[in-house]
Amino acid sequence: xxxxxxxxxxxxxxxxxxxxxxxxxxxxxxxxxxxxxxxxxxxxxxxxxxxxxxxxxxxxxxxxxxxxxxxxxxxxxxxxxxxxxxxxxxxxxxxxxxxxxxxxxxxxxxxxxxxxxxxxxxxxxxxxxxxxxxxxxxxxxxxxxxxxxxxxxxxxxxxxxxxxxxxxxxxxxxxxxxxxxxxxxxxxxxxxxxxxxxxxxxxxxxxxxxxxxxxxxxxxxxxxxxxxxxxxxxxxxxxxxxxxxxxxxxxxxxxxxxxxxxxxxxxxxxxxxxxxxxxxxxxxxxxxxxxxxxxxxxxxxxxxxxxxxxxxxxxxxxxxxxxxxxxxxxxxxxxxxxxxxxxxxxxxxxxxxxxxxxx
Amino acid sequence: xxxxxxxxxxxxxxxxxxxxxxxxxxxxxxxxxxxxxxxxxxxxxxxxxxxxxxxxxxxxxxxxxxxxxxxxxxxxxxxxxxxxxxxxxxxxxxxxxxxxxxxxxxxxxxxxxxxxxxxxxxxxxxxxxxxxxxxxxxxxxxxxxxxxxxxxxxxxxxxxxxxxxxxxxxxxxxxxxxxxxxxxxxxxxxxxxxxxxxxxxxxxxxxxxxxxxxxxxxxxxxxxxxxxxxxxxxxxxxxxxxxxxxxxxxxxxxxxxxxxxxxxxxxxxxxxxxxxxxxxxxxxxxxxxxxxxxxxxxxxxxxxxxxxxxxxxxxxxxxxxxxxxxxxxxxxxxxxxxxxxxxxxxxxxxxxxxxxxxx
DNA sequence: TTGAAAGCGCTACCAC
DNA sequence: GTGGTAGCGCTTTCAA
Numbered sequence: 001x002x003x004x005x006x007x008x009x010x011x012x013x014x015x016x017x018x019x020x021x022x023x024x025x026x027x028x029x030x031x032x033x034x035x036x037x038x039x040x041x042x043x044x045x046x047x048x049x050x051x052x053x054x055x056x057x058x059x060x061x062x063x064x065x066x067x068x069x070x071x072x073x074x075x076x077x078x079x080x081x082x083x084x085x086x087x088x089x090x091x092x093x094x095x096x097x098x099x100x101x102x103x104x105x106x107x108x109x110x111x112x113x114x115x116x117x118x119x120x121x122x123x124x125x126x127x128x129x130x131x132x133x134x135x136x137x138x139x140x141x142x143x144x145x146x147x148x149x150x151x152x153x154x155x156x157x158x159x160x161x162x163x164x165x166x167x168x169x170x171x172x173x174x175x176x177x178x179x180x181x182x183x184x185x186x187x188x189x190x191x192x193x194x195x196x197x198x199x200x201x202x203x204x205x206x207x208x209x210x211x212x213x214x215x216x217x218x219x220x221x222x223x224x225x226x227x228x229x230x231x232x233x234x235x236x237x238x239x240x241x242x243x244x245x246x247x248x249x250x251x252x253x254x255x256x257x258x259x260x261x262x263x264x265x266x267x268x269x270x271x272x273x274x275x276x277x278x279x280x281x282x283x284x285x286x287x288x289x290x291x292x293x294x295x296x297x298x299x300x301x302x303x304x305x306x307x308x309x310x311x312x313x314x315x316x317x318x319x320x321x322x323x324x325x326x327x328x329x330x331x332x333x334x335x336x337x338x339x340x341x342x343x344x345x346x347x348x349x350x351x352x353x354x355x356x357x358x359x
Numbered sequence: 360x361x362x363x364x365x366x367x368x369x370x371x372x373x374x375x376x377x378x379x380x381x382x383x384x385x386x387x388x389x390x391x392x393x394x395x396x397x398x399x400x401x402x403x404x405x406x407x408x409x410x411x412x413x414x415x416x417x418x419x420x421x422x423x424x425x426x427x428x429x430x431x432x433x434x435x436x437x438x439x440x441x442x443x444x445x446x447x448x449x450x451x452x453x454x455x456x457x458x459x460x461x462x463x464x465x466x467x468x469x470x471x472x473x474x475x476x477x478x479x480x481x482x483x484x485x486x487x488x489x490x491x492x493x494x495x496x497x498x499x500x501x502x503x504x505x506x507x508x509x510x511x512x513x514x515x516x517x518x519x520x521x522x523x524x525x526x527x528x529x530x531x532x533x534x535x536x537x538x539x540x541x542x543x544x545x546x547x548x549x550x551x552x553x554x555x556x557x558x559x560x561x562x563x564x565x566x567x568x569x570x571x572x573x574x575x576x577x578x579x580x581x582x583x584x585x586x587x588x589x590x591x592x593x594x595x596x597x598x599x600x601x602x603x604x605x606x607x608x609x610x611x612x613x614x615x616x617x618x619x620x621x622x623x624x625x626x627x628x629x630x631x632x633x634x635x636x637x638x639x640x641x642x643x644x645x646x647x648x649x650x651x652x653x654x655x656x657x658x659x660x661x662x663x664x665x666x667x668x669x670x671x672x673x674x675x676x677x678x679x680x681x682x683x684x685x686x687x688x689x690x691x692x693x694x695x696x697x698x699x700x701x702x703x704x705x706x707x708x709x710x711x712x713x714x715x716x717x718x
Numbered sequence: 719t720t721g722a723a724a725g726c727g728c729t730a731c732c733a734c
Numbered sequence: 735g736t737g738g739t740a741g742c743g744c745t746t747t748c749a750a
Contacts, residue, residue: 094453114409
């Protein structure tokens with residue numbers, strides 16, 4: 001690989017001048033500039049990112065730390081982050097924590113040694129609260145994605161309470177009264193928000209919240225499967241189900257299949273987060289699609305903003321999820337608009353004084 | 360962040376000694392060693408990866424360049440690469456080419472400037488042949504994954520011909536004779552291999568290959584959907600379908616649903632590559648699961664081996680896909696072993712003199 | 719408008 | 735067994 005000194009030599013200028021031309025950080029005489037650029041082209045020079053990072057304390061690299069690389073939700077987030085990273089000339093370092101908080105802290109430490117300019121972090125389900133505090137103290141830019149942290153931190157989340165309420169409203173609207181919710185593990189913002197949106201929806205309709213309709217799905221497929229089998233085996237089972245993440249949706253569907261119930265006649269189901277295979281079920285899955293790609297993109301933008309201005313006020317971006325009407329909710333096929341779940345991605349940018357839940 | 364000089368000062372030794380203790384690259388007196396280690400612990404020293412990379416020309420970072428971050432197949436590959444990278448202390452730089460060869464070459468160039476130690480590359484569907492040649496000339500270690508390149512290159516692929524033949528054999532075994540194949544775009548190794556496995560399976564059974572049973576699915580969901588709708592609308596339609604990637608499987612299922620056919624009575628279907636939602640279909644999907652995680656892991660291992668010994672003979676690792684028997688093939692439920700597709704991952708390591716297709 | 723040179727933090731050569 | 739120091743390739747201050 002050609003180095004700057006090669007370019008300088010070829011152009012008959014000093015290294016510093018060559019550098020100024022390449023970086024554009026100082027104006028250079030027209031003729032000199034031209035000669036340098038020519039030399040760059042001839043040698044095929046590309047600045048060495050490592051040397052640059054060492055010297056300038058900016059690596060143009062950000063780290064993406066996520067709990068599960070197999071979950072299509074996070075996959076889509078990665079896609080969004082990657083797209084924005086490429087668009088802004090950043091490199092992307094990727095780490096999977098596998099929902100393990102220990103791996104999470106270890107990764108963060110190692111990544112700091114890589115001199116990344118910042119982190120985009122999807123917290124694990126069990127991240128200890130002081131991890132975020134430590135991060136704040138460390139002065140390294142970071143932004144949380146999906147699962148919320150304390151206020152005063154840059155983050156991008158979904159309006160999960162709204163999303164859940166939309167699902168409840170729809171089910172109520174088409175006549176359901178006994179609506180169960182397959183809830184995730186307590187204590188993580190997403191699960192809590194979805195549950196409170198569910199309660200809010202019922203309350204608004206004047207329906208008493210019934211603890212027995214809350215099915216503890218544990219955020220995971222297999223746990224959800226077991227819990228749903230149990231819940232739907234009871235005599236006073238719900239007639240509609242809101243499932244609050246895509247893993248649990250798979251479990252719930254398996255449970256329903258096992259029990260030999262049909263959708264939507266025996267049991268209606270609506271999923272929080274859409275899935276690519278929603279359309280190939282006997283009764284296509286009605287869902288609320290998370291703006292996952294947009295979340296990744298916004299997270300990256302927030303991070304770059306923070307890198308540029310470390311003292312800017314913290315920003316919490318909340319994105320709206322999109323209702324995708326299909327048939328598993330029990331609406332007649334005619335009333336359902338066709339079209340696949342091309343998640344349009346309306347963006348809400350809200351300042352530090354956020355509304356809604358403050359995790 | 361503490362630097363090596365801080366450690367040295369604190370331990371009362373020279374910088375070089377501190378370095379030798381940290382890297383273990385030279386033996387150091389017991390007492391000195393102890394003091395240095397103590398200083399390391401006290402200061403919380405972590406070696407600066409950037410400075411190290413600049414000095415030693417080894418960044419301990421590898422790049423993963425893939426055509427589609429949303430495809431669950433590649434997602435699983437990423438998972439495997441990441442796991443092995445973490446296990447061996449490598450960092451992972453990620454790039455999405457979006458099946459665009461231009462982005463592919465641009466990425467490769469930029470990544471070289473990042474001083475990555477090597478590349479793991481999933482070629483796009485249209486990568487020009489000279490890209491691989493250029494890579495070989497560049498002397499940077501690289502390994503191909505999934506789609507094969509020319510011989511003489513480190514790569515890990517699936518025994519796709521075998522996988523397709525297994526599907527054909529099974530369908531023949533249970534009585535099918537008119538077996539169609541939804542084939543991917545011509546010219547990429549995976550699609551070609553699957554098609555030739557299909558032919559081989561038919562030939563072995565003494566059944567003439569019938570061009571009209573080859574459905575051009577274009578490797579993509581929507582193209583496959585259209586092609587399958589057309590193929591299944593003909594009077595002489597096939598009674599069983601082999602679909603040769605997971606995207607097209609989605610399209611084929613949509614087509615079947617649209618046409619109002621039932622699986623497996625009207626049309627049997629077997630998918631090449633398993634999907635997490637195989638079990639929630641009315642007739643659970645019989646599939647051949649690719650060892651995607653293992654592919655990622657093996658690719659990383661191959662790469663590290665190549666980094667260690669640049670002149671070792673090229674190695675082509677071929678992994679076996681696993682038949683996952685469910686019900687969409689038309690077997691009676693009783694004859695189907697239960698259990699989800701926990702892909703066991705038998706590994707075949709074969710030297711440079713490979714068998715089977717040579718790209 | 720241009721150039722010389724210090725130095726980012728580390729590794730590894732050479733000297734003792 | 736230990737230490738001094740050159741230098742990886744670049745940016746940027748200081749001087750001309």
